Amino acid sequence: DTGVSQDPRHKITKRGQNVTFRCDPISEHNRLYWYRQTLGQGPEFLTYFQNEAQLEKSRLLSDRFSAERPKGSFSTLEIQRTEQGDSAMYLCASSFPGNNQPQHFGDGTRLSIL
């Protein structure tokens, strides 16, 4: 399968714990995006990378959130001191560079905060 892969698929944790998710994009894509999707809503943009450079961050990305893409391949999204409101599906997408390139999504990581 050469699509976008995310790990883990599900994460259950207690409030206040730190969590980290991983995304492996389609190998030919050098742009990688993180979105958050809550029940009944469309995905909301969080941040994106071109290669290893983080080029844009949404105001939704509080200081408890940090994303990295150290070698320009896979990316990690870490949430520190999780809160109830962080419960959501975290989706990763990737695309070729350039404007208006189709974004292809992974299956997401569903985070549940107890």
Added chain:
Amino acid sequence: GENVEQHPSTLSVQEGDSAVIKCTYSDSASNYFPWYKQELGKRPQLIIDIRSNVGEKKDQRIAVTLNKTAKHFSLHITETQPEDSAVYFCAASTGANNLFFGTGTRLTVIP
């Protein structure tokens, strides 16, 4: 920022009938409009997209129309089948690559 509104939120059609989902956007600079299909527990899947230099695009039973003046675009599915049942999301982008999504339409095709 961009605001995308999507209607209806739910849509039920008989198998074989057509389904139409409509979206409006607020930022006149938006120039890319993809549509995604999301089945329960699965990834959003790109089904069709349109750029602002064209008014209509068709791919088999799926078509998208764009009216830049009115700032709205629509998804048309003809000859619906039960496997078309899913949640459909429209999105808009100014080219900066972050997509702004609508709130989704749950389509149910009744056999």
